[in-house]
Amino acid sequence: MKQVQDYFGCLVFDDKVMKSRLSSDVYKSLRKTIDNDTELDLSVANSVAQAMKDWAVENGATHYTHWFQPMTGTTAEKHDSFISPDADGRVIMEFKGKELVKGEPDASSFPSGGLRATAEARGYTAWDPTSYAFIKDKCLCIPTAFCSYGGEALDKKTPLLRSMQALSKQAIRILKLFGHTDIKNVKTTVGPEQEYFLIDKKYYDKRPDLIYTGRTLFGAMSPKGQELDDHYFGIIKPRVQAFMNELNEELWKLGILAKTEHNEVAPAQHELAPIFSTTNVAADHNQITMELMQKIAKKHDLVCLLHEKPFKGVNGSGKHNNWSMSTNTGLNLLEPGATPWDNAQFLLFLVSVIKAVDEYQDLLRISCASASNDFRLGANEAPPAIISIFLGSELQNVLDHIETGKALKSNGSSFLKIGADVLPPLPKDSTDRNRTSPFAFTGNKFEFRALGSSDSISCCNIMLNTAVAQVLKEFADTLEKSTDFDKDLHEIIKDTIIKHKRIIFNGNGYDEAWVSEAKKRGLLNLASTPEALPYYIDPKNIKLFKDNNIYSDAEIHARYEIGQEHYCKVVNIEAKTAIDMTLKGYLPTISKYTYSLTKNIEMKKNLAIDTTYEEAELNVLSNGLRDAFVEVTSLKGALTHIPSKIEEASLYYRNKVLPKMESLRNIIDSLEEHVDKEVWPYPTYGDLLFGVR
């Protein structure tokens, strides 16, 4: 049997392949580009392209693509074959340096939020050499950034790379002050834990709501849900295990560090976590993971649902973005150190994150805002829509003592002075883990838990990197001028704790009381996407992005508009699907069923047989039929009055359309238990949640 270490990364043009296939000059030059973010010379690009093509063809590839991530949050690819006509009428396989570094896909059908008039629909893709090329379905995929003719970012990778650069620049300034003059770059690292559902394809195929919207718009709860907690970490069913095995194998071939797999809380829910990597690579890998999950599931007659809330009444799916900062010398900047000096540095980076999250809580909220994730956040299964930070009691204790200057018990009698005392050891696996916090410190990294399962991880990392870069810049500006470093360092840390401690909450985030407490503290509670999105274009945030060269004015507005439009489109599709299923499925079925009940009653009455059951059900169903018809008519009407302004439209969908869909659903769901299962038009929650056996 082939062992993992033998095939791991076999479909990746990685460092080992580069070393073996490139001349040492070309390799060195490419390595320099990768490590130091410098530009690639065209002659080097030609050699790399040639080697890459030879390698890809030997490994079965016939095509190549500039693989990119448009603002839709998914991935895009246009395949070109390597073939080039030969003088004697045959073909050779060819791939040039300029084709590797730059592509020109017609970009007119990707959302641009007004950035690119369709007349100049040309877009450019440019290779991101820090993410390795790979082979997928006989196609050499070259990870690329995607820009408009005028150079504006039309994708999620470009701003992510910009934000990583911004953070690196500022972190290096800080590290220099602590004597680390050898550090060339600081990269943010991410390990995204991915949740998903697996259901049987034969049931999926019969649910228009799942097909069109990814979630069930109707369905009464099955007699059993998740109340026994017997699924979490439970034994994995053989069919699911077969899927997981194949998924792991394919991910490993692509060099993706799939590590942990287990059953999640809800029935039919599972999780996959990789080992962390550099953020842009983690973002690429997470996109590939989501794609492969869906493809491989189909091979097992399963369907993988990545929607945040496919089922009402059981937990939805999220994605945990574990985040830290790491130097090229291998130092994790959020790892508490062993010496007082290291700890001072750790504390400075720690408070920089605290300040960043407090000042830009709106941006973090936006980064996880979508029509689908609105069903999770704040719904007592996922973190609330209020952004706050969990530190745990040990670290909280340390911060309290810095703030008050009082003695730290666990650290002897002296009070903690930055740069002089050793922090008490902070246990990494402390028992006071808090699952209800959206942003939790977990020993040597932060875990952002509000992200939705279908989200690209790029957006939240763009926000986080940029906000932290901004704060580090402010700190560096002060400290570089300092004449008494220790004193000023202590002041900055203490001052930041005092000013931003309102964002720290170590209690239960699901508790009602937290909502009012957060309000008292002045924290934002942006319950839905239409409420959150306008903060994108808040002057404070525009300034942040512009100052750090992440987005231009136009680029921010584009993202704001695309977010709003996307929200409206999603809810509109859902509403139309709900209407369709009601008028073509539920109502005709129920009507026919009442007909059969009526016939039964007639017959039985002729024979003088009791008709209590039939009459009671007929009554319930006839009333329900009428109520559902009234509601579906009202929903249809609501769709004819959509305001034309996008910001009003999204609020209208949220406040008028979604509640009508919910009322309609409630009526239909309540009728489900009154109708013969044999005639009910769509598979039930029981089929969907417990159908994989």
Ligand code: ADP
């Ligand atoms: P936990 O049990 O706290 O969730 P794990 O060790 O299982 O911790 O890690 C969860 C995820 O966090 C994994 O994907 C892991 O690779 C990732 N992770 C660990 N260290 C870091 C780090 N320094 N930066 C980013 N992610 C990290």
Ligand code: MG
């Ligand atoms: Mg975790």
